[in-house]
Amino acid sequence: MNSARISELLKTRPKTNVSWGLYSVVAPKGVKPDLGIAVAKKLVKRAVDRNRLKRMIRELVWTAQAGSLNNDVVIKLKKPIGRQTRGRLRKKEKDLLRSQVTELI
Numbered sequence: 001m002n003s004a005r006i007s008e009l010l011k012t013r014p015k016t017n018v019s020w021g022l023y024s025v026v027a028p029k030g031v032k033p034d035l036g037i038a039v040a041k042k043l044v045k046r047a048v049d050r051n052r053l054k055r056m057i058r059e060l061v062w063t064a065q066a067g068s069l070n071n072d073v074v075i076k077l078k079k080p081i082g083r084q085t086r087g088r089l090r091k092k093e094k095d096l097l098r099s100q101v102t103e104l105i
Contacts, residue, residue, distance in 0.1 A: 006036050009074045016078070017100050023074040035061050036074035043080045053077070053097065060101050075101065 014021040027033040037054050044050045057075055081093055 005034070005072065006074060009036070009072060010076075014076075017103060019077060019079045019081070019097060019100055021076045021078055023076070024071045027070055027072045033070055034072045036072075038074065038076040040077065043077050049081070052094070056094070056098055057101055060098070 009023045009025055012023050012025055014023045016022070035058065037057050039050045039053050041050070044053065061073055061075070081097070
């Protein structure tokens with residue numbers, strides 16, 4: 001997904017919840033839907049946790065798109081994680097974030 005397409009998506013009104021924003025627009029006909037993920041270093045300090053979140057989001061979106069979703073999607077983290085656990089993503093938080101993303105999709 002190129003920067004022009006991402007900018008276009010970010011101008012749309014997102015579906016949001018406590019931690020995530022989901023920007024979605026119908027993909028042009030004949031074009032495979034794209035996925036963009038924004039997990040800022042300021043919000044998730046450890047690279048291991050940022051990568052783990054990105055893998056989790058990719059998995060959730062791909063399973064949703066395999067069913068019926070045919071949209072270009074950008075998912076953006078809005079709230080810092082790991083404040084109570086010294087900046088580390090724990091299983092309890094990961095499960096909570098996973099359920100929040102699932103609700104959006």
